Amino acid sequence: MKLLSALYVILIAAFSDKAVAQTNMIELLKRSVESAETPVQKMDAVMALCDQDHSLNIDTLFHYADMARLLAGNLHDDKKAVLARTFMEKWLGRRTLYDSAMHMCDKDMKRLDYRKDGDVYARVMMEKLYDLVRTSRHKEALDQSYHFLEQAETLQDTSSQIYCKFIIGSVYRNLQQTDIALDWFLKGNQTAPGESWEETKNRFRLFFLIGQMYNWRANDAALSSTHIQDSLLSEEFTHRAIRDSRRFEDLTILANSLGLEDANNNSKKEIVFSNIQETQKIFLELNDTLSLQNIMFQFCDYYNMVNQPQKSVALCLKNAPLFRTANSGQMLDYFDKLGESYMKMGNYRDFSQTLVREMQYKDSIYNINSEHDLADLNAKYEDQKKENIIIQQKLDITSKQNTLLIISLVAGLLLIFMVFLYRFYSRRQKLQRQQEAAAVASAEEAERKRISADLHDNIGAYAAAAASTIATILPEDAESRSNLGQLKNNVQDMITQLNDSIWALNRKEVQLTAISDRFKVFIQKLELAYPSVEITLQEQIEEDLLLSPTQALHLFRIMQEGLNNALRHSQCMAIQVDILSDRESMHISITDNGIGMGGSVSRGNGINNLKMRAQESGWQVDWLPGEVGGTRLLVTNMSKNSTTN
Secondary structure (H helix, E strand, O other): OHHHHHHHHHHHHHOOOOOOOOOHHHHHHHHHHHHOOOHHHHHHHHHHHHOOHHHOOHHHHHHHHHHHHHHHHHHOOHHHHHHHHHHHHHHHHHOOOHHHHHHHHHHHHOOOOHHHHHHHHHHHHHHHHHHHHHOOOHHHHHHHHHHHHHHHHHOOOHHHHHHHHHHHHHHHHHOOOHHHHHHHHHHHHHHOOOHHHHHHHHHOOHHHHHHHHHHHHHHHOOOOOOHHHHHHHHHHHHHHHHHHHHHHOOHHHHHHHHHHHHHHOOOOHHHHHHHHHHHHHHHHHHOOHHHHHHHHHHHHHHHHHOOOHHHHHHHHHHOHHHHHHOOHHHHHHHHHHHHHHHHHHOOHHHHHHHHHHHHHHHHHHHHHOOHHHHHHHHHHHHHHHHHHHHHHHHHHHHHOOOOHHHHHHHHHHHHHHHHHHHHHHHHHHHHHHHHHHHHHHHHHHHHHHHHHHHHHHHHHHHHHHHHHHHHHOOOOOHHHHHHHHHHHHHHHHHHHHHHHHHHHHOOOOEEHHHHHHHHHHHHHHHHHHOOOOEEEEEEEEOOOEEEOHHHHHHHHHHHHHHHHHHHHHOOOOEEEEEEEEOOOOEEEEEEEOOOOOOOOOOOOHHHHHHHHHHHHOOOEEEEEEOEOEOEEEEEEEOOOOOEEO
């Protein structure tokens, strides 16, 4: 609560206008609740008011959701009781209590049947799917969305079809697969053309999300011929989202769309300032954590625009705990804003660290929600959809037959046809899955090379330029020369670490022998600074291990840190490095003959970072006494996380 209060103070201090966001529809429905003459009329009015949840203050939503629950209980209306619980589930979601919301959904789903309960079933299912996306459970969200979409198509439930496509697109949006996400959002928009579905599609955020995806594509293709076209399309759908949000009085979508308009008009300060003022009024009225996360991004963009990136960095760091319960899309947005602000400040070291954190977070998300699994779910949905078409065709044909003989004949022919069709589609789907798997692997390889090239061409170029500039500066006093020398060393260290990262990323897999060879070069450089210490390396690699780029970089950094610690702190005269591996395991040890570590193993950022790298790679790291004194750092891998060559 202290964190939320602190951000509210920032918002109020930034813009002093205290106007309160409120819609005419909400005022009208509140009066309808107060003037209702019967319990049924009051129940219907409360339900209609709760349906304005996107524009309701979070405390107001709880008040009327609880009122709906009590009214439904008094009326002994089971379906309305379930509907009342969906509004309580929405309130839990806005409080980021997603597990509690999904638990309520699961209990209700057990008592509902889509064919019998129609709208009630759809509302509960929609809420559950949204909470799955909010908790980054993407594979589960996709699996259930494809199944729900197939049911909605069978029952011709247009609203649910649009919602499912919105959810599927949102999953790929959170995974930053822009083209796939845009394709699904466009499918949702095309599902129900016409004015009658305009409010529904706006409520599902389709126009805002389509505009956002075109904005992302325009930014990614800033130098290509499609940049202008995507920018224009982004502006078109953003204006449509703003227009419809004002028209249908949907405050949450309006606030998000105003933020997107800021991104589309990032050179027009007056538009950005006006939009932030209006967005602030809305989010202060809504009064929930999700609103605070969204407004923070707009403030970051504004501070960067007016050349105050340090304020943007401070805001990100201060409110980092807000994103502990955020989904993957918001976390990636957070890293982007923080990194962008560091870059604008010229703080390339922190920018590089933020980029590494973002890459690690992406790795963890993609390990849980692999693109191969998501492609399989998509293929499964397409298979099921085609099978349903065949079944429907069979039913249509058999229903038209007049005699048992004709029906039997047609059924026999259809059976033969289905067998051949099934074999045909099975072979086709098998080939398609193989092609998709190859495409995913190729895309991952291309993305890894792109990131490596970006690091080399952008950050590397900046760092090299900085080092070159430093070399031309000739201060007159000794202290300035010392400070300048330290700065030059820091830049050189950054370039070295960046080269190490690029070296790992440039490979799909890295051999243990390659890491050993690179570490030998690292030892040669250190020996110049420590001429009194004898450093020897012995390798016994019976089976060469293949490590992922992330694992390779972690192992190299662990070995660097271990050797640096021994040289700086052990007062040793000799260090022995052993690199051993076979088919089953890997053992890396760095042993010195110094004074030992005593009880200091658990202290220091370097040690903690070393432990974290080992843990993320599935390895065990230990500090043991050396056989002749000193300390032995041992890294082992017994879990077969790596494959043999």
